[in-house]
Amino acid sequence: MQIEGFYYVYILKSQKDSNLYIGFTNDLSRRLQEHQQGKNISTSKRLPVELIYFESHKSKKDALRRESYFKTAKGKTTIKQILREFFLNDWLKIDLWFLFLKICYAMARGYFVTDLVGWIVFVFLLLSAITNSFL
Helix, strand or coil, X not given: CCCCCCEEEEEEEECCCCCEEEEEECCHHHHHHHHXXXXXXCCHHHCCEEEEEEEEECCXXXXXXXXXXXXXXXXXXXXXXXCHXXXXXXXXXXXXXXHHXXXXXXXXXXXXXXXXXXXXXXXXXXXXXXXXXXX
């Protein structure tokens, strides 16, 4: 994505290790291609990466200031607030997946889990209704 005269601050998430990368560019499409092709030393060992957030600024100085801010402790807290639904859905999926594996393990070991399964199904349906997403 390139619109003349705009500067972008963007956040990538590594699908390999779930770490975030914060960057700045004046041509978002080109920069994303460079990341995906491993041309950036910071993300080359963490591919593939996914664009999870970007914002545009008319001033280069404003964009650089915002990038620097996002890299601070307070800035990382701001990122978590801005993307709280994204992170919540990620963690719910992971937690529910591990819960499912634990149930399967318990059932394979022959444990009596009838009551436990009922509660788990209830919790799964409740969380699914809240987040409007199934695994």
